[in-house]
Amino acid sequence: MIRETFPVGPLACNCTILADERSGEAIVVDGGDGVEEVTARLERNHWRAKLLLHTHAHIDHIGDVGRLRRETGAPALLHSADVPLYQTLPLQAGWLGLAQAPKVVLLDGDLRDGDVLALGAAEVKILHTPGHTPGSVCFAVAHAEQTALLTGDTLFAGSIGRWDLGGTSMEDIVDSIRAKLLPYADATPVIPGHGPFTTVGMERGMNPYLQ
Ligand SMILES: [Zn+2]
Numbered sequence: 001m002i003r004e005t006f007p008v009g010p011l012a013c014n015c016t017i018l019a020d021e022r023s024g025e026a027i028v029v030d031g032g033d034g035v036e037e038v039t040a041r042l043e044r045n046h047w048r049a050k051l052l053l054h055t056h057a058h059i060d061h062i063g064d065v066g067r068l069r070r071e072t073g074a075p076a077l078l079h080s081a082d083v084p085l086y087q088t089l090p091l092q093a094g095w096l097g098l099a100q101a102p103k104v105v106l107l108d109g110d111l112r113d114g115d116v117l118a119l120g121a122a123e124v125k126i127l128h129t130p131g132h133t134p135g136s137v138c139f140a141v142a143h144a145e146q147t148a149l150l151t152g153d154t155l156f157a158g159s160i161g162r163w164d165l166g167g168t169s170m171e172d173i174v175d176s177i178r179a180k181l182l183p184y185a186d187a188t189p190v191i192p193g194h195g196p197f198t199t200v201g202m203e204r205g206m207n208p209y210l211q
C-alpha cells in the first residue's frame with residue numbers, strides 16, 4: 001500500500017491518499033478542499049478512487065466533496081453525527097470569509113465505529129472519536145503488521161483539536177483519545193489533520209492534554 005499525505009486548501013488540511021499498487025484502487029481521506037490536487041495525483045499515478053472518507057465535517061476537510069465525487073465517481077462517507085455540521089457549509093464559508101460556499105450534497109453513507117474497509121491487503125478501521133465535533137472519526141490504516149493513525153482534528157503533534165465549536169467538551173476529546181488512540185503501540189505513526197506527523201508514544205509522553 002502507498003500512502004501520500006499533502007496539505008490542501010488555505011487552512012492546509014492534511015489530505016491523504018491510500019493506494020493499493022496491485023489494483024490501483026485508492027481511498028481519499030479529507031480531500032474536500034483539494035479537488036484539483038487530488039484528481040491530479042490520482043491521474044498521474046493511474047489510481048481509481050473507490051471511497052472518499054472524511055474525519056469530520058469542517059469545510060477544510062470536506063468542503064467541495066460534491067465536486068470531488070463528480071470528478072472521481074467514488075462514494076463519499078461521513079459519520080452520521082456530523083451530517084448536521086456538514087449542512088452548515090455556507091455558514092462555515094462565511095466564517096472563513098469565502099465569497100462562495102461549496103455546494104452541500106446528499107452524501108452516500110455513514111462511517112460507523114468499528115467498521116473495517118478493505119483496500120487490497122490493507123484495512124482501514126473506523127474509530128469514532130467525538131470531541132472536536134460530534135461525528136469526528138479517526139482511521140487506523142493497517143497493512144502488513146504496520147498500523148498508522150489518521151487523526152483528523154482530534155489529535156495533533158503536541159496538541160488536540162478545538163472543542164469549543166459546538167456541542168462538545170475538552171473531556172470528550174481527551175476521553176476519545178484515551179479510549180481509541182492511546183491503546184495503539186508507541187511506535188504507531190500519527191498523521192494529524194494539520195501540521196507535522198507524530199507517534200502515539202510521543203503524544204502519550206509529551207502531549208500536555210494527556211498528562
Ligand atoms: Zn476541524
Ligand SMILES: [Zn+2]
Nearest residue numbers: 058060153193
Ligand atoms: Zn481542520
